Amino acid sequence: MSDTSFETSAVWYDGQTAVRHEGTAHWDPAGLLVLSEPGQPVSQVPLDDLRFAESLRDELVYTRETLPDFRLRLPSDMPPGLARHLPEKAKYGRWVDRIGLGPAAAAFTVVSVAAVALFMTAPSWLGPRIPPSWERQIGEAMIGDFGNRLCSTPAGDAALAKMLDAVDPAEEQVRAGVANIDMVNAVALPGAQVLLFDGLIQQAESPAELAGVLAHEVGHVRERHVMTAMLRQFGMSILLSGANTGLGDTLFGLASLGYSREAEREADTFARARMEESDISPLGAAAFFERISGEAGGDDAGDTSREENAVTGWMASHPAPGERALAFREAAEEGKTYPPVLTEEEFEALKTMCAEDPDVEEFEFF
CATH class of the missing domain: 2.30.29.30 (Pleckstrin-homology domain (PH domain)/Phosphotyrosine-binding domain (PTB))
Known part of the structure; x- marks a missing residue:
């Protein structure tokens, strides 16, 4: 040419x-x-x-x-x-140059907004769809982190099993245990497991109080709230790396585990229904929530005693105890005398379970 x-x-x-x-x-x-x-x-x-x-x-x-x-x-x-x-x-990159900077910026904005929306909403629809086998593996890893800090005595185990039968009569029952940790808290773990902390058991003044807390945590398990909350709290990494952390990381992560208000209501509704079916007084749970609400500062915010600081874990992860106490109190049948969930001896065995276990180790916060 x-x-x-x-x-x-x-x-x-x-x-x-x-x-x-x-x-x-x-x-x-x-x-x-x-x-x-x-x-x-x-x-x-x-x-x-x-x-x-x-x-x-x-x-x-x-x-x-x-x-x-x-x-x-x-x-x-x-x-x-x-x-x-x-x-x-090329000025900005091949595909940007092809469509122009303005359309590319608009496309990036749309994708970013979609990604944020997906991240915010993913736990609610993904959590209940986590395969049970994955959930069990994560739960077993977390239980393993507690090592020899889970309390066990024949009388205490029997008392806890009796209470669990009352609030979870399902054929494949939730597994429950007591952790030797001086914190007023209870947690539902992946794989249908619930832990009551010894600090919470010591705070309870009646078996009905503990039954209400246990039923609430069982409700989180049965409503498939646990993985949803964990995905929100820890992100997708928990599915990729499991629970390979130290006990401190696991413990404080669980203590701060936050459920949505809807999930809390569903767990409370489950607990009240189970307590009604098993003829357990809801007044015990109401009294417990009222007491810890006051200890956390509702009655005397200036008092900073060790006992009041111990309820921080429960208050952090279970909002509005006063409102919840009212709902449990209103669920009680007026004038009805409810049978005890445990005998006095069984309740005492649960109270002394960690102190009488010769092999259990205590968790040290510092």
Whole structure:
């Protein structure tokens, strides 16, 4: 082609040998870039196979999609007639240049908003769909973190089993245990497991109080709230790495585990229904919630005794105990005398379970 508006000097490497070629490059209407070198056969490169690579001081460098080692260097001031048939110099990136900066920014905003929305809503729909086998593995790993800090005596185990029968009569029952931790808290773990902390048991003044707390945590298990809350609290990493943490990380993570208000209401509704079916007085749970509400500062915010500080764990993860106390109190049948959940001896066995276990270790916070 003789029209110089479509032709320029060129240097290239064919991608197959290390030989440097010098000659001219010109556009062919058939969609080709023809490379000519004196005394050598011409080379034809499909224009749609060319890719812009980089800008040098006075040159533009192109590569080929099908020959990664091919290099073509053309002067940056090449004729416009040729330049408009070559891949454009990238400014922001290939796809951004293709659609423009404005549309690309808008697309990025939409994707970002969608990603945030997915992250915020994923736990609520993903949590209940976690395979039970995964959930059991995570729960077993967490229980393993507690090591020899789970209390066990024959009389205490029997008392806890009796209470569990009353609040969870399902054929495949939730597993319950007592952790030797001086914190007023109880937690539901993945894999249908519930732990009562010894600090909470010591705070309880009647078996009915403990039954209300245990029934509430069983409710979280039965309503499949646990994995939803854990995904929200710890993120997806818990599914990828399990619960491979120290006891401190596991414990404080569980103590601060937050359920939605809807989940708390569902767990309380489950607890009241189970207590009604098993003829357990809801007044015990009401009294417990009223008492810890006052100890946390509702009655005397200036008192900072150790006992009041101990309820922090429960208050952090179970909001509005005053409202919950009212709901349990209103569930009681007026004038009815409820049978005890445990005998005095059984309640005492539960109270002294950790103190009488000769092998149990105590968790040290500091």
